[in-house]
Amino acid sequence: MSFTNRLKETSKSYLSKLFGRGPVKPGEAYGAPGVGNSMGISIFTSIALIFLWWLITNMGWIKPLFLPSPEAVIAKFVDIWGEEFSGATLWGHIKASLFRVFGAFFLACITAIPIGIAMGVNRIFRGIFDPPIEFYRPIPPLGYLPLTIIWLGIEDTQKITLIFLAVFAPMALSARAGVRSVTIEQIQMAYSSGATRAQVIWHVILKGAMPEILTGMRIGIGFGWTTLVAAEMVAAEAGIGHMVLSAAEFLVTDVVIMGIIVIGAIAYTFDLFMRFVERKVVPWKGKM
Amino acid sequence: MSKLDLKNVTVIYPPPTKDTEEVHALENIDLTIEGNDFVVALGASGCGKTTLLNVMAGFIQPSGGEVLLDANPIKGPGADRGVVFQQHALLPWLNVIDNASFGLMLQKKNPAERKKIVSKYLKLVGLDEFLNHFPYQLSGGMQQRVGLARALSSDPAIMLMDEPLGALDALTREVMQELVLDIWNETKKMVFFITHSVDEAIFVATRLIVMSPRPGRIIKSYNLDFNLRFFKNRDARQVKSLPEFLAVRQEVLDIIHGDEIRIDQG
Numbered sequence A: 001m002s003f004t005n006r007l008k009e010t011s012k013s014y015l016s017k018l019f020g021r022g023p024v025k026p027g028e029a030y031g032a033p034g035v036g037n038s039m040g041i042s043i044f045t046s047i048a049l050i051f052l053w054w055l056i057t058n059m060g061w062i063k064p065l066f067l068p069s070p071e072a073v074i075a076k077f078v079d080i081w082g083e084e085f086s087g088a089t090l091w092g093h094i095k096a097s098l099f100r101v102f103g104a105f106f107l108a109c110i111t112a113i114p115i116g117i118a119m120g121v122n123r124i125f126r127g128i129f130d131p132p133i134e135f136y137r138p139i140p141p142l143g144y145l146p147l148t149i150i151w152l153g154i155e156d157t158q159k160i161t162l163i164f165l166a167v168f169a170p171m172a173l174s175a176r177a178g179v180r181s182v183t184i185e186q187i188q189m190a191y192s193s194g195a196t197r198a199q200v201i202w203h204v205i206l207k208g209a210m211p212e213i214l215t216g217m218r219i220g221i222g223f224g225w226t227t228l229v230a231a232e233m234v235a236a237e238a239g240i241g242h243m244v245l246s247a248a249e250f251l252v253t254d255v256v257i258m259g260i261i262v263i264g265a266i267a268y269t270f271d272l273f274m275r276f277v278e279r280k281v282v283p284w285k286g287k288m
Numbered sequence B: 001m002s003k004l005d006l007k008n009v010t011v012i013y014p015p016p017t018k019d020t021e022e023v024h025a026l027e028n029i030d031l032t033i034e035g036n037d038f039v040v041a042l043g044a045s046g047c048g049k050t051t052l053l054n055v056m057a058g059f060i061q062p063s064g065g066e067v068l069l070d071a072n073p074i075k076g077p078g079a080d081r082g083v084v085f086q087q088h089a090l091l092p093w094l095n096v097i098d099n100a101s102f103g104l105m106l107q108k109k110n111p112a113e114r115k116k117i118v119s120k121y122l123k124l125v126g127l128d129e130f131l132n133h134f135p136y137q138l139s140g141g142m143q144q145r146v147g148l149a150r151a152l153s154s155d156p157a158i159m160l161m162d163e164p165l166g167a168l169d170a171l172t173r174e175v176m177q178e179l180v181l182d183i184w185n186e187t188k189k190m191v192f193f194i195t196h197s198v199d200e201a202i203f204v205a206t207r208l209i210v211m212s213p214r215p216g217r218i219i220k221s222y223n224l225d226f227n228l229r230f231f232k233n234r235d236a237r238q239v240k241s242l243p244e245f246l247a248v249r250q251e252v253l254d255i256i257h258g259d260e261i262r263i264d265q266g
């Protein structure tokens, strides 16, 4: 189809809409509030925010000390990529932080998910793990940071432990809740198909808990990122959090902002990846 | 030929709340299902139908009495009794063929063997075109067909169905009644079927037991053959308007209705 033809088609569909003959979407007018695609709006908002940032900094309404311009931040990004800032290049900082966050995330996956499942299916496990998890869960990581330093020193072990603790609780609780999302009929169905208790847990409960386990992983890694800066507050040689903190000390605002953007971008990219995994692993989520 | 025997079965549930009494869900039930019986339990909600099925399935142990399958006491659920639930109990992460062959998978049969066995049943329920669909892609009637195929796939001695058609629309329900009868006729299995539709009960049953609540018990039993008459000319509507059918229907309605009035008064 040629360009003019396509143009005609499009304008035709707009015209027919204008005259009330376009296709209708059920639920658009009197359906559940909030349905529909929001991608376009999101892109627009993002561009508008960046433009606003560009405008106020380039018009000189805010001093670069408080808010450097987008160009300055990008320039800094390029600079630090090759050159050391506060002990490491940007890539060095990123690597150090990725190792800590994903190390803690991995450890949490292999401990929190089995423990959460065990808590869901076994009274004794629930009795053992419920008090400690529920007790420490609401405490902000900064609260027990000093204790991890006293116990574990200031090496990566301490940093990974701190992040691990933040990731562990939401993941374990999600896995535990996931166990409950299996219906009694599904369990009885399995038993009356000849399943043993172990088979019920493996083939029904574990699979049925997958959506919530994956949601727990997304929530968990989010907590991991929020705890990263706290973990790198004391005696880190490298790390994005460390980089941001030492830049803030010397009022190098462009590095602070750049660091924040890098953390945000990595976290967001990983969340997109997790959503992709969700669509592949649990395509049936929310459909029944 | 198999035989399922309930002798003097009583089920008492603990009091639902403080300061209420224990619930006598079933009291002294005697029931034998054998040969090619199609036994239907009919009764208002809360008269113990599901409890009775759960006892047969082995999901609950009776407070008193015994349940024997071919003279062996039932100790728990097992693949020798296929259960079909009111709301389908399919696993959403498995497609039709894997759901239907779930029991065979548990028995560690290899995929080729599973497929061979289950294809027969999926054909019987009319789903051979939908093997790779997932439950959420099927209509309610089709989901129940998968449940039927699954229950059949382990070749159980008896099929236990708890209001299997209760969640379906009226037209689908009629089609499914005929399907259930065809399966019964084809596989020659014993069936225990729960419903609270009087017409459905009389149409499909060879034996109809009418139940009454508090305590749950059997108040009347009929031997019927309307399903056999259906097989002669396959005209369900004609069978359901036979004078004999309507007479039984009237009588059963009177019993259930009289029972309700009695309960309301006392």
Ligand SMILES: Nc1ncnc2c1ncn2[C@@H]1O[C@H](COP(=O)(O)OP(=O)(O)O)[C@@H](O)[C@H]1O
Residues within 6 Å of the ligand: B013, B014, B016, B023, B024, B025, B043, B044, B045, B046, B047, B048, B049, B050, B051, B052, B216
């Ligand atoms: N788990 C339970 N605990 C206590 N009471 C129950 C339980 N299950 C069922 N009952 C009670 O037992 C009676 C029979 O229930 P049920 O067998 O489900 O009846 P039906 O299937 O005929 O509707 C009802 O009064 C119900 O409230």
Ligand SMILES: [Mg+2]
Residues within 6 Å of the ligand: B049, B050, B051
């Ligand atoms: Mg019931």
